[in-house]
Amino acid sequence: MQNGFYTVTGGMVTQFNRLDMISENLANGRTNGYKEKRGVFGDYLRLAQNRREELPLPNQTKEAAKFLNRSVNRVPRMVEAYTDFTMGPIVETGNPLDLALGEKNLFFAVETPAGIRLTRDGAFKLDDEGELVTREGYKVLSKNYFQNRQAITIPYDAIDVSVGKDGRIEYLDKTAMEAPIYLDELMVVRVDNLQDLEAEGDNLFAMPGKKLEKEMRIVTDTDAVHQYMIEKSNVNPVREMTALIETNRLVEMYQKVMSAQMDDMNSDAINKLASVRA
Template sequence: MQNGFYAVTGAMVTQFNRLDQISNNLANLNTNGYKQQNHVIGDFMRIYQEKRDTLPLANQTKEAAAFLNRSINRVPHVVEEFKDFSMGPMESTGNPLDLALGDKDLFFAVETPGGIRLTRDGAFKLDEEGRMVTRDGYPVLSSGYFKSRQPIHLPAEAVNLKIDGSGRIEYMDQTALDTPVFVDRLMVVRVEDMQSLEAEGENLFTMEGGVRERDLAIVTQTSAVRQGMIEKSNVNPVRQMTELIETNRLVEMYQKAMNAQMDDLNSDAINKLASIRA
C-alpha cells in the first residue's frame, strides 16, 4: 500500500471520530447537566518522542529509531478522549424539586437496575409512591441509604418543600404551617478523579467495575445544593459549530488527497511504466 494513501486514510478516520464527538455534543446542547466530550488529536511520532527516554534502546536518540516508518508515524489519530467537567450555566425554574450543584466535582446518587449511578441532572420529580426520582424514574438516594436501603420518600401532606445548601429536606406540616418537618438528606458525593467516570447514557455516570459504597465520598458539610435551579449543558454551540465546519473541510481536503493518490499518481505511474521509448 502507498504510504501516502495510508496516511490520508488514517487522517480521515480520525476526523470521522471527531465528527461523531462534535455531533454528540450538539445533540446534547439542551441536556441538563451534560458534560462536553473532547478528543486530543496526535500522531505516533509525538507519542514516540514522549516515551523515547523510557524505551530500552542502547542509544536513545532519533537515530536509534531509524527503523520506524516515518510516514506512518505522522498519521494523526485520537490520542485521548476526555470530558470537560466545567460548570454549565444555571437556570432558575422555580420548581422546588429542581436541584443544581454549585461545585463541579459534586454529584447526586441514584439507584438504577444496574446499580448506583451518579448524575449532575437534578430535574427530579415525585412518582406515584411519593419517592423522589429522576425523569427516567430512578430513585434519588439519601445520605443514609447504605443503612436504611430506602430512597427519599415525601409524604402526601408535604407542602412548602425546602431543600437547603447541604441537601437537608424539610416541609411544612399542613396542620402547623409554621413547624418544619425533617424528611431526609440528599446523598451528595464528591469525585476526586472525575476523568475516571464513564458516561453510561441517560445522563448517568459510572466507574470501572460499577459504583460501590467504598468509592463514594459522601459530603454533608456543603452549601452547594441550589433549590429551584437547573444546571444546563456546558457545550458552547458557537465553538462546536466552528469545529464542525473545520472538521468537514479537513475531510474534504483528505478526500482530494486520496483521489490524487489513487487516480493521478497511479495513472501517471502506469502511463510512464507502459510507455516504450526507442
C-alpha cells in the same frame, strides 16, 4: 499502496472520531447537567519523542526507525478522549424539585438497575409512590441510604417542600403550617479525580473497575445545593459548530488527496511504464 495512503486514511479516521464527538455534544446542547466530550490529537512521532524513556527499546527513536515506516509516524490520531467537567450555567426554574450543585466535583447519587451511578442532572420529580426520582425513573438516594436502604419519599399531604443548601429536606403539612417537618437529607458525593468517571447513557457517570459504594466520598457538610435551580449543559454551540465545519472541510481535503493518489498518480505511473521508447 503508496505511503501517502496511510497518512490520509489515518487522518480521515481521526476526523470521523472527532465528528462523532462533536455530534454527541451538539445533540446534548440542551441536556441538563451534560458535560461535553473533548479529544487530544497527536501523531506517533511526537508521542515517541515525548515518551521514549517509557518505551521498551533503548534509544527508541533511533533503533526503531529501521523498522518503522516514516510516513506512518506522522499519521494524526486521537491520543485521548476525555470529559470536560466545567460547570454549565445555572438557571432558575421555579420548580421546587429542581436542584443544582454549585461545585463541579459534587454529584447526586441515584440507584439504577446496573448499580449506583452519579449525575449532575438535578431535574427531579415524584413517581406514583411519592418517591424522589430522576426523569428516567432512577431513585435519588438519601444520605442514610446505606443504613436503611429506603428511598426519599415525600408525603402526599406535603404543602411546601424545601431543600436547604446542605441537602436537608423539610416540608409543611396542613396540621403544622408553621413548623417545618424534617424528612431526609440528599446524598451528595464528592469526586476528587473527575477523570476516574466514565460517562454512560441517561446522563450518568460510573467509576469503571471500582465500586462506588466504597470509593465515593459522601459530603457531610456542604452549602452547594440550590433549590429552584438547574444546571444546563456546558456545551458551547458556537465552538462546536465551528469545529464541525472545520472537520467537514478536513475530510473533503483528505478525500481529494486520496483521489489524487488513486487517479492521477496511478494513471501517470501506468502511462510512463507502458510507454515504449525507441
